[in-house]
Amino acid sequence: MKYPTYDHETLEPQILTYWQTNKILEQLREKNKNGKKFYFLQGPPYTSGKVHVGTAWNICLKDMVLRHQRLLGKNLWDRMGYDMHGLPTSQKVMKKFSLKNKDEIEIFGVKKFTDECKNFCLEMMHQMNKDFIRLGSTFDHTDPYQPISKEFIQGLWFLIKTAHEKGRLYEGQRTMHWDAATQSAVAKHELEYKSVTDTSIYMKFPHKDKPNTFFVIWTTTPWTIPLNLAIMVNPTLDYVDVKVGDETWILAKELAGKLVDDVLEGKMQVTKEYKGEELVGQHYSHPLNIKECLPEDLQNNPKLFSILSSEEYVTTEAGTGLVHCAPGCGPEDYEVGHDNKIPPFNCVNEEGYFKEFGKFTDYKAKIDDNKFIEAIEDSGTLVAKEKYVHDYPHGERSHQPVIFRTTKQWFFKVEDLKEKMLVENEKVLWNPITAKNAFHSWLQNLRDNSITKQRYWGTPIPIWQAEDGDYIVVGSVAELEELSGQKVTNLHIPSIDEITIEKDGKVYKRCPDILDVWVDAGSASWNSLYYPQRTDLFEKFFPADAILEGKDQIRGWFNLLMVCSFLAFDKAPFKRVFMHGFLNDIDGVKMSKSLGNIISPKEFIQKHGADVFRYYMCQTRAGVDINFSWDECVVKQRNLHILWNMHKLVLNIAKEIEVNPAELNISEDRLGVEEQYIFSKLHSTVQEVSKLLEEYKLDEIIAPIENLFLELSRTYMQLVREKSSVGEQEDKEVVLYTVYTVLLSTIKMFQIISPFICEAIYLNFKETFSLKEASVSHYTWPEVNKELIDTQLEKEMASAKQVIQAILHAREQAKLGVRWPVKEVVVITQDAEPFTLLQDAIKQQTNVKSLQFKQKFEGVKLTIKPEYAKIGPVYGNLSPQIITQLGIDSPETVVQHIESDGAHIFDINKQTIKITKEMVNITRSAPDGFTGANWKQGAVYLNIERTSELDAEGYAREIMRKVQDLRKKTELEKTDRINLVVQCTDELKQSFKQFQEMMQEKVGAPTLHFTTTTPQKQYDHTSEFKIKDILFTVWFSKT
Structure with a gap:
């Protein structure tokens, strides 16, 4: 035997070597080259280090799809691909060379830095390719798409140029989330929200024209108070003047009591009530005296430090009904300021520090909240402070709290496309449906995407600008060479920035920004196909037939794929989406290095092998997180040993009777009920799994295949135990033919889940039985023979197994092992017909001499105890009457109705009452000389008399x-x-x-x-x- 034992540490590397040495995958690609096309678009993992266990899970799910499609004879486009630009790589290189910020990168040398980033990506890509292949990945790893390549970058430039030509690219000043840790703007889809405890404050702003009168506001971001330029009120709300000591405070009527009574523990005295519109236009003095720190034109703005109207952004859900407005510190504030001609102002630099702003110079936004609170307290305007728990945005990459800055960025104009996107999304097959709903919701709230970052490592935005603001958008290297008259060899910073364009007497220099790395990934749907350099593959395969990623990609990759594809081609880039969840530890805690609960794929493979990893991980329900369990992995490994032992059984029987099962042709009339059952089970499984795969329900396919080979071992082989060990030659041939046929079909399906063990089993069969194909992967997906499917027989076998389990349970109660024969068993059932063909099987499995089926067994005492906890929630006040009625009806009648019809039905007060099995506790007392046990539709009674x-x-x-x-x-x-x-x-x-x-x-x-x-x-x-x-x-x- 080529592979005599199942030892994953030895076997899996051997199979991997066999695949590579014999070019198994290459042969299969050649075999399917004229097949129906199928485009699987790889969602790019980051080349930032070793493969994470979540990424390994992701690649195994994808490989299931690839393997299945090849078994259908499809011609696959399955090019591997990676994310390479952006912060993860930058951070790794900065850490390697102890670089802290942009200034230090410039001292180090920008060219040297970007070269190091490139080298790091390539090194990691080669290692990750090896790691994925070790997991059994059959992606095309020979030429992965790489965003750092000239070809890929030009695919991005094509997008920017196309968006420009369609009027969907613009530069604008916006107040945006800013990640000081990475010194870059953060788009909405790059935020992650964490529950944090901050110090919120109530403070008072002095009324400019009314002594001892104050506008009271509440905020959770004290660092923004120095940048306050206005206060917003809702014109339709009721406001009050409240007397607090010698002062008058202005607050919303609905919220005044909460502050005065609850926070200050004082007694509220209202002196005046009015609508918010009366406050609009009034002015206040800034409590921190920052006016002279503002630009001169802003100091002279007539609406500076005034009350503004905002019905949309001022509510009574929390606070005081007055909202401090810093147009440079938030999109809502920006919008209200813009409507009132108050320009955004923000003196916070890229690293998050206030610059040239009086005493607040070098205070750090957000981080120094307590210092800002101290300054407010020193001004005498702090009313109260309290801890406040809320969800706060953090940078997806840095995991640090973000702030707000007003910066110039380039944007995609997409908000007006969302209705078309929603229509296209309805055509996409999503699994789970919750993913479709989440993406629908995301698209409904779609906003224009900022697409630029202020860093060095990334795709340079192909925009060349003149000093007067005029700009040229370049769509390819050839166009740039034509415009500049220069040879372009390196598209990364700083080399690309040496290229200038002279036109109409003006010199155009490249805009220094790079593209958001998400735009890199968003272009993968055509960049994977070498478009626009080549058009043939795009015309043949686009859009992608399937994609598959984790649930964080609703706002990430799924979003950018859709946005970028609509900008480029006005259509959705994918037809099917499968979304999986995240991986947690056994207690449901997210895995992290700091907690010490992380598991590496390498550790898993060493313990259990890649087959068990794939088998265990890929059965998790779509979109649901998995709480990792080593114990459950052991169960899966035990099942693989059962599969392995079944193939050894085939080899042993074949050797014993000197027959090649591949050459056997057993007529249907030679098949007993056991064979009929397992062949029905085989073909109903093929039918079920094929349907699930077509519907992209990848998470549901493992259970039926697993159940099939466990049934082959635990049910079929038990039923034919006598036939296979001491039967005649013809009997053994039937068993051999059956097990071999079912097992071969099983591994043809199961190979998409656990390919190494299935290949080893096949190669042992190939060697022993002279099979022709070089690999089990070279077969086609099993076909369904509907004539062999007998659903009634499968139901009958299910009932027979329940009876068998009940008899074995009765044996345990009687302390009689199954090797000790029993004289008689009586099975209580309202329908004995399903057991006609399976009586001998039940007797054999339970070692029973006589089996009787009866509707009633004399001497059995039945008692019924109503379960009030189950009846009460359904029938409420009728419950006492129901319980009384159950005491009147005979237990035999109640049980008969429940077991034959599913419920005992009667009327009370003209309402139909249905008492199901769950609503009563049924107890059967066996007669002398018997012990009993229940099964789903009745009971069994085992004669314990010994002779x-x-x-x-x-x-x-x-x-x-x-x-x-x-x-x-x-x-x-x-x-x-x-x-x-x-x-x-x-x-x-x-x-x-x-x-x-x-x-x-x-x-x-x-x-x-x-x-x-x-x-x-x-x-x-x-x-x-x-x-x-x-x-x-x-x-x-x-x-």
Whole structure:
């Protein structure tokens, strides 16, 4: 045998070598080159280091799709791809060279820095390729798309140029989230929200024209107070003047009590009530005296430090009903300021520090909140402060709190496209449906995307600007060379910035910004196809047939793919989307290095192998997080051992009877009910899994395939145990044919989940049975034979298994092991018809001599106890009457109705009452000489009477098991025969004679002697043991 044992540490690398040495994947690509096209668009992982376990899970899910589509004969476009630009790479390189900010990068050398970034990406890409391939990935890793390549960057320049030509590219000044840690603007889709506890403050702004009168505001961002330029009120709300000591405070009527009574613990005295519109236009003095720090034109603005109207942004949900307005510190503030001709002002620099702003110079926004509060307190205008828990935005990459800055950025104009996007999204097949709903909601609230960053490592935005503001958008290297008259070899900063354009007497220099790395990923739908350098692949494959990513990509990659595709082509870039969740530890806590609960793919593979990783991870429900469990992984590995042992069984039976199952042709009339069942199970499984895959329900396919091979082992092989071990040649041929056929079809499906073990099983079959294909992956997906599907038989088998389990449970209660035969079992059921074909199977599985089916068993006492906790929530006040009625109706009638019809039905006060199995506790007391157990549709009663003949057979079966164990310990082959002697009591010696032939067949002993004394002849092996306090000794030698 090519692969004699299942040891993942040895087997998986061997299979990987076999695939690579024999170019298995390349052969398959060649075989399918004329097949129907299928484009799987790879969502790019970051080349920022080792593969994370979540990324490994993601790549395995994707590989399931690729493998399945190839089995359907599809011609796949499955180009691997990576994210390379942006902050993750920059941070790694900065850390390597101890660089803290842009200034230090410039001292280090921008060219040297970007070269180091490029080298880092390439090094990581090669390592990640190896890691993915070790997991069994069959993506095309030969030429991954790389955003750092000249080809890819030109695909991005094509997008920017197209957006410009469509009037969808503009530069604008906006107040945006800013990540001081990365010194860059942060778009909406790059934010993550965390629950934080901040210090919120109430403070008062002195009325300019009314002494001792104050406008009271509340804020959770004290650092923005120095940048306050106005106060907003809602013109429709009711406001009041409240007397507080010698002062008058202005607040919303609805919120005044909360502040005065609750926060200050004082008694509120209202002196005046009016609408908010009366406050509009009034002025105040800034409590921190910052006016002279403002630009001169702003100091002269007539609306500076005035009350503005805003019905939209002022509510009574929290605060005071007056909202401080800093147009340079928030999009809502910016909007209101813009409407009132108050320009945004923000003196915070890229690193988050206030610059040239009086005493606040070098205070850090957000970080120095307490220092800002101290300044407010020193001014005498702090009213109160309290802890406030809320969700605050953080940078997706830095994980640090963001602030606001007013900066110039380039934007995609997309808000007016969202209705078209919503229509296109309805055509996309999403799994789960919650993902579709979430993306629909995102698109409904779509805003213009900022697309630029102020860093060095990224795709340079292809915009060349003149000093007068005029600009040229370049769409390709060829266009740039034509415009500049210069040869362009390096498209990264700083080399690209050396290229200038002279036109109409003006010199155009490149805008220093780079593109948001999300735009890189957003262009992958055509960049993966080499578009626009090539058009043939785009015309053949676009849009993508399928994509697959985690739930964080609703606002990330899914969003940018849609936006970029609409800008470029006015259509959706994908047809199907599968979304998975995140990976947590066993307690549901997110995995992180700091908590020490992180698991690496390498660690997992060392413990259990890539097959178990794929098998375990890929069954998680779509969109749902998985709480990782090593114990559940052990269960999956145990199942793979069952699969492996089934293939060894095929090889052993084939060797024993000297038959090649691949050449067998068993007619249908030779198939027993057991074979009919397992073939029905096979084809119904193929049908079910094929449908699930077509519907992109990847998370649901593992369970039915798993159930199939476990049924093959646990049900079919148990049912044919006698046939396979001591049956005639023809019987064994049927078993061999059945197990081989079902198992081969199983691994054709299961290979998309656990490819290494399936390939090893196949190669052992190939070697032994002279199969032609070089790999199990070269077969086609199994076809459904609907004529072999017998759903009724499968239901009957399910019922039979329930009865078997109930009988085994009754045996446990009676402390009778399954090797000890039972005289009789009575099965209570309202319909015995389903068991007609399966009586022998039930008897064999449970070692029962006689099986009777009855609707009622005399002597059984039934009691019914209503479950009020289940009845009450359904029927409320009728519950007492229902319980009374259940006491009137006979327990036999109630149970019969429940077990035959699903419910006991009656009327109370003209309302129909349905009592189901869950609403009552049914207790059955078995008659003397029997023990009972319930099954889904009835009960079983096991006759516990013992006879000497029954016990003799029990002893015989226990001896057979002991001898079989000894055969294994002495490493005898199944085909080896032995001479066996059993020493026992004289009484048992006589009783055993009727079981001698059975024992000889079971243990492979052509000669078997029973004796009461020690034999004189010497034997190779001997063993002494007790069964129920009776001492036995066996001797045997190989014949």
